[in-house]
Amino acid sequence: MEKLAEPDRELVSRILQEVAFGERIVGYQVRERSGPMAKSLYSFTEVCAFLHDQFPVLAFEELTRWLKVVMRDEELALKVAEAVEQGHSDYERTRRIGEMMEERLTQCKNARGSKA
């Protein structure tokens, strides 16, 4: 799959920052026996970690909206929408989205590192 374009400085900043309380995104951490638990996620980094959980449930439409509106990352939002469209199971979709978000996170960390 095509790599994500390098993020500009503003996007790097947004991706690596926490969001305001009202801009958090809520996922459901589904763990055997303990039930689906609402979990507030306060940053791009936390969303990435959440997607590596055992059984993460995040409404894909809501995630796409969050990336577009809160992170203002149009490119990633589009790719996430494509992954949702093309996936065969939610597991596959979640893993693919997690990989792309990790890629974006790494880009941003590298950009921040090289600037430092």
Add this chain to the structure above:
Amino acid sequence: MNGYMGEILRVDLTRGRITTIPTSRYEAWVGGHGMGSAIFFDLVKDKTIDGFDPANVVTIMTSPLCGTLVPAGAGRTEVQGIGVQSYPIGWFTRSNFGGRFSTMLKQAGWDGIVIEGRAERPVWIDIRNRIVQIRDCRSLALWGMDTRSCQERIWSYVCGTGAFGDWLRPDGDEGGQTTQRPAVLTIGPAGENLSRVACLIHDAANSSGQGGFGAVWGSKKLKAISVIGTGSINVHDPQGLMQARLRQTKQYAFDLNNRKRKPLGTVFDAFPRPVTLWGKPPGSQRPSEGQRPQGCVGCHAGCRGRYASGIGNEAHCAGTAFYSEASSLDIQRRSSDLLNRYGVNAFEAWRGLEYLRALNKAGILGPGKKIDFPLTFKNFGSYEFVEQFIKMIAFRNDGHGHKSQAADDLGEGFVRAAKKWGRLEGEEGDLKTGLLNFPYWGMPNHYEARTELEWGYGSILGDRDINEHCFNTIFWDVLLCRFLGGKPSATAEETVRIYTDKMIPFAGDRLMMDYGTENMYSVHIAKLVAWHRHYTRFWKQSALLCDFRWPDFVNPYAPDKVGSSGESEPAFFNAVTGRHFTFLDGMDLGRRIWNLDQAIWTLQGRHRDMVHFADYVYEVPYGGPSFMPSRVNGQWDYVNISGRSIDKGKFEEFKSRFYLLEGWDPDTGYPSRGTLQSLNLGTVADELEKNNKLGKG
């Protein structure tokens, strides 16, 4: 009747007096919860007392099946009394834990323990077969110890310096001998400091969590009960029991060489494995060190693990879901240990921490904030953070030994703390928005009340988060298949048929399993809830079958996927006891026990007007996943029932249907004389009448 030891131990801590109750006096209730409720009813004259009142009675009961070979039915212990955790008042409640305590208690010659009064200074109870002593904690310096140190200290005291595996004569040279160590049930600092979310802990991680019984023990100045026995349990038909077990495990249990469905933790055919919910924080791995399975007495499929390092030993379920944000797996495992060592309820800590973090992110809570809170969330994810947090709950200070009002508030439980902080008031109150995700009786959310109806309705019509997984298997089976791909163990139609065929006395009413929005307030759902209340009250909480393995509804190893429930429960029961008990007898007795409990709650002050969820359950749609059986154009399917809330008015109508089905007064929820007399509970009706709380009808 076999399976009994003949006597229940009665310990009056106020007078330091030890007496006994003949088990036969309560045999009609069989054991566990039924016996506990009946004993509580008889001994606690004023049911309106607070859980911290010395007159509160705590029962710790076994069943005839404990300590036998009944698979997933021999290792539980039932705890009851007036709790201190629920809100707005502490209901008469129950909890339950696994391990080897009930077996050891019976091997020492006792069917249960009744704790009354309050000791003058901290004590522990030392049971060695028939020798029972109330001992001062000072000589062993037990008060102040965490649960693990306390147990180790008692083991050393009772067993001396011998190595593990050495023979021990616990009651002197003339008594029997054993290689076992005492089974100890104890509280940690949380209980000593009257934290309302304090647990009782046995061995590494068997926890009697809900109800705050750790704090009740703390108020009674009771640190621990240690029991060691060398006796055996009389089984009516040992060969029949062995054959029943072999048949059950051969026909209905897992086959590791022939796995027939995705791994589910709450079915009879689940295979043995530690069911840990530890996450995978980036950079960490699942435990890779040496480990071995561990299970309760008699279990064919243990669900815990012991590890070479000892970190996280026996932890499972919510105790391992807590602090999934830890920066490493090692920290998460140690977090589980912290809960157990300090004796803190995992669910409260887990969901409560999510709430505190939200308040912190909103700029409301933290050092120097509106809610001045000594925990620095910059360290969130570290071991230092979680250790301080658990200590705050357990010691009710800032976690470093200094006074803190906010930390003291945490010891009241999160709903009471939120109330003190003014967070429950107004249209944006945290129970209105759902920021505080505690839907029933001030207890944290578990399975979703807005979708898993028997769970939510059963909890609010009872006294606690029911934590009974009988129907919850459907949620998991379908959700796993939706997520991972593949097909559930049974079609929706098969599931509905298999389940409802077994739901005696309502068998055959297929609509009991229609979780759709159109049906969610119907009399059919009232039957579902009633069946669940009656089944669990007897078979799970009185006969003490394990919640994680029973009932056995859909079973892919069984002919036509029809599990063993309905036949196996009474088969095991009768092999042990020698009675001719039917499945329906158990359901009827479950109904009798449920009615007795409702009478106790009524005497405590319950009225139907009190029976309502937190506001958010009515006002905020559920946004998570849930697929349950429902009808679509007349055909059964697994339907997405996410996105709904509970209609308050319709739920009130549902309550009336439920009360009428149970034979209770729909205007008040009070049990009626007619119903109670039909259940041979006439004296209970008399007591209700004396207190002007007898229902009409």
